[in-house]
Amino acid sequence: MYCFNSDYTEGCHPDILAKLAATNMDQTTGYGLDPYCDEARELIKKAFACPDADVHFLVGGTQTNLTVICAALRPHQAVLATVPSHINTHEAGAIEHVGHRVLPLPSADGKLTAAQVAAAWQKYDTDPSREHWAQPKMVYISQPTEIGSMYSKQELTELYAACRAAGLYLFIDGARLGYALGAPTNDLTMADIAANCDVFSIGGTKCGLLFGEAVVICNDELKPDFRTIAKQNGAILAKGRLLGVQFGEAFRNGLYTSICQKATLQALKIKQALAGRGFAFVTDSPTNQQFVILSPQQYEKLSHDFVLSLIEYLPDGNYSVRICTSWATLDEEVDKLIEAIKTL
Amino acid sequence: MYCFNSDYTEGCHPDILAKLAATNMDQTTGYGLDPYCDEARELIKKAFACPDADVHFLVGGTQTNLTVICAALRPHQAVLATVPSHINTHEAGAIEHVGHRVLPLPSADGKLTAAQVAAAWQKYDTDPSREHWAQPKMVYISQPTEIGSMYSKQELTELYAACRAAGLYLFIDGARLGYALGAPTNDLTMADIAANCDVFSIGGTKCGLLFGEAVVICNDELKPDFRTIAKQNGAILAKGRLLGVQFGEAFRNGLYTSICQKATLQALKIKQALAGRGFAFVTDSPTNQQFVILSPQQYEKLSHDFVLSLIEYLPDGNYSVRICTSWATLDEEVDKLIEAIKTL
């Protein structure tokens, strides 16, 4: 059995493990105030061309989302996000737990458009009873999205302009950012990302690290006391240097993008095989997650040799199934999966 | 200018005011522990045939909703409600502020069906990643609904059966309960209401009192420490006897239902006049709120002499307009409005 069900089934990339081992007995200060974190912060600011940003290292994705939102918003303020967005689905009510409303907007392709954001703000802003509504103050998107789709430079630029026009912060959840950066059709550089939002995260957990998410705060308004609010949310790792060591290794020589790019290309090979057999997809994904529609029989058959992720029972009796590659996916297993697809 | 825009434009019914005046200089204990509250609690338990219920008096509607939900749920638990429900719209994020997710379900007529609740629970209960979702634990409905519609006895009975089957609490927001009780087509007695939910509120603010909502807790699980949680939410009135005095007067001799019934009948006269002129309605309302669709010109014209409530700009350019009667509405003003409708 080989797992294509998610991109966090293994530990971490061997280079990162080696670095953790090599530095294991070093003695450092805790809580991210060590030289490894300092170096990693600098590498990230350089890679994303945002020298004035604040960079913080947290442990997990839900934690990152709730901490960023908690730190950014006043009590009555809310977050616009897609219906299938992570904060609106798989976070067990984490955003509401820290007091904020998620205002879901429909999205067939997993993305929000500038027009949607402008319309949502307009609806709020012109409502006669506006004072009685939770106030939209932030837009949350994921790059790539939860269903594998990806914003283009034009889309992101327009979206951020719409946010700024409405006085909304834009927060990009980059839990799988590496896989978007590695997509052949991606036209958003790292610098473009930092330049077109107020705060974003760089996912480590799904992109080759044992764990860890970097939060990059570009907008000065969102910087004060972020560390204390992270601490208050249980999001400051005592041995913070573990995050610095990992992110440093990931960004020192381009490891982050190279290992993710390989995975995206593997996924696109699988996608091609599926498309070649006429399978439909939930959305057109250029990244490492492919959401394909299979009949129960087809799902069963593939599941003999591969672990896939059954996401949803569709109304027509079919299944939405996630096939996911990662930095750790083996080429020979991709080949085997493609062979199996051909026999469906 | 006469106001038909809401049912809380005046103070309170003269009998209630008289009782407040007559008892004004009495000295009593605070916080609802006085003889007036004791009597009102007994009157309500008798009227609703729920001798074992706990009855509490709070001040306002949003306060009542957030306190009941806050007291009933554990942190990860959520509330199913309609998209247009009060807690999903006009409470400024109050439910999220006390930590809970509102899970909105679509509803054309403002009501939830047993089938919807069963399906929502089923979807949660069978989700492979169920542990990562906020857990539905309560169903919130309003009787009458926010758009004037009303549950029948069969609908409510089925809905409560669906809730019990799924282990969900049913909470009925009765902010305008009197107006439903007074509807000619209503077949739900007060006893039926208490017998078909876990907790409900009886609105005073919109039904003849200066202010005040009674919370009636039928399910023993929801009773412990409600008063302290209300206090914690700033929802315990120091001079609690003001609520007891008012609710006592409302329920001692049937004042509550009689004054609301009159208003509902007035609204139905207006509805008939509108229907007679061929106007369409957002939903078919048998209660004191009529949501009619008017052109901007028609709305303007009526607004010369009457204050109406512009609820929403509809996509087709028309307006959804609320026309609302109350315990205080004068028959002669109803007649004048009907005359004006005939000239549209």
Add this chain to the structure above:
Amino acid sequence: MYCFNSDYTEGCHPDILAKLAATNMDQTTGYGLDPYCDEARELIKKAFACPDADVHFLVGGTQTNLTVICAALRPHQAVLATVPSHINTHEAGAIEHVGHRVLPLPSADGKLTAAQVAAAWQKYDTDPSREHWAQPKMVYISQPTEIGSMYSKQELTELYAACRAAGLYLFIDGARLGYALGAPTNDLTMADIAANCDVFSIGGTKCGLLFGEAVVICNDELKPDFRTIAKQNGAILAKGRLLGVQFGEAFRNGLYTSICQKATLQALKIKQALAGRGFAFVTDSPTNQQFVILSPQQYEKLSHDFVLSLIEYLPDGNYSVRICTSWATLDEEVDKLIEAIKTL
């Protein structure tokens, strides 16, 4: 039996009741956007000489405290207050419920000193692990205090200077403000109060109204979206004009201060009688609440004819007992109580 146990045993001053009755059938907009509230806001701003302040009307004291603190602070920020302060004792954890820590400071006389505040800030500011502590950002005091004592102009001026030096907001809870204003030894004008804090409240509930607290926001930083945050906390009264009518009547012709002054003078007569008999007090109170130390026997004896408030069982076996006058206290009952004291 006559009640001296609290200052909220009756309804409201007859003039206020008369005004509520006279305006009862007026039709107005809800939520405090009516002409009565407008007038009351202007009267208050004039009385306190703070033309640029924002004035809001809420219903109760705990509600006021939690709403002001909730609106003012970011998640990690905390409030300095005395150990016996209302927010640290009788609010059932309301401040923590909206997410904030109360940092209690010891106080024998119920007051905080400038030196205490400066020291508390200094301790935080110089702590090597400062980032791991809740951050003091507001100082909460009551005028008069919960045990009847009162800040002088010098004390308040110095305290506010200490707050400003440390970047802390000063919030004055004026739940019983009228009784301090009416104290013979008071040297703080209304204008002094507004000029020496960032936000304060004016209590109505205990000072002659049926209910109601005015929040006066002097510091621009604390103004944005206060109404929405109040709504979110269930603190916006639907028929908001009830608050405007009452506060208008209280401040149009000096009713607020005159009725409270009378009560304070009554309390001082009782105090004198107690002192004349050699009784000790918890603190030296120049206002309407006297906390006297009685033996159980003395308490029992007085309780035959008067309702007093047993506050605390003291370690030495005696009781701390509150004797409280109000705007409604009758001179003949004060005389009777003094007679009874003389027989102890």
Add this chain to the structure above:
Amino acid sequence: MYCFNSDYTEGCHPDILAKLAATNMDQTTGYGLDPYCDEARELIKKAFACPDADVHFLVGGTQTNLTVICAALRPHQAVLATVPSHINTHEAGAIEHVGHRVLPLPSADGKLTAAQVAAAWQKYDTDPSREHWAQPKMVYISQPTEIGSMYSKQELTELYAACRAAGLYLFIDGARLGYALGAPTNDLTMADIAANCDVFSIGGTKCGLLFGEAVVICNDELKPDFRTIAKQNGAILAKGRLLGVQFGEAFRNGLYTSICQKATLQALKIKQALAGRGFAFVTDSPTNQQFVILSPQQYEKLSHDFVLSLIEYLPDGNYSVRICTSWATLDEEVDKLIEAIKTL
């Protein structure tokens, strides 16, 4: 420079690192539902003789405390803890952030006594205004305490009896549990701990793991939906097996206790050296943390070669200084420190 300032300056014990490396490319399910976690849960339940307990693996200490408290309490319920307890000091208001009040009790030796708990409950339970107070429902202690002291079997047994008598949950924070278990004077077995509380944690971060805390829930009332509440607090690690691998290694062959015992013995050697030179201690600590009182000059001098932790500036001008050993402390460095102490 060698660090004695904390017990989390290094990575993890080599055996644990080796196991992480050996299992790095295994593919497993996420979120703690993998065989490594299963095994670790069994090992812990066996070691602590609590076969019916639920065991969960979280990442950090503050996270553990806030999640356990958040899952256990209703909104109005509060936690009794010592003034110097971790939740009352260095967690940035985390407990208040999840809505609960910490009720601090004074403690010279860092411990709570059964008598204190009984008195605190009695005070609440007999308060005439009990309904207006946050309700004590949990007692939080640390073993060993934040200042190095340690409960005896008798103390813990009595404390738990006091908790049960008052209906309070007892939560033992075992962030440094290994160091107490390894103390020569310890008389509490692992089984004793599990048998004398409702929930406890086993610290990994400070006891030889890279990171990780195990939560052991003994009381059935506290078990339901803990995983979802942890998820909601951002406390579920995606690659949960990292925690299972580490805890499994720590508990398979007694590594946890053996490496911590060595550290405690090292600390006691240092303590003896300090005591031999006449130094005073903040409290008498039989565990790996020694809080000694040094003059600024003495602190400076030691700081030339050793990193110590300056905890507090004492009123008399001296410093409270923490000297801390860990599983990673080298004997030769202990010897050097003792030499240096002898020259003070």
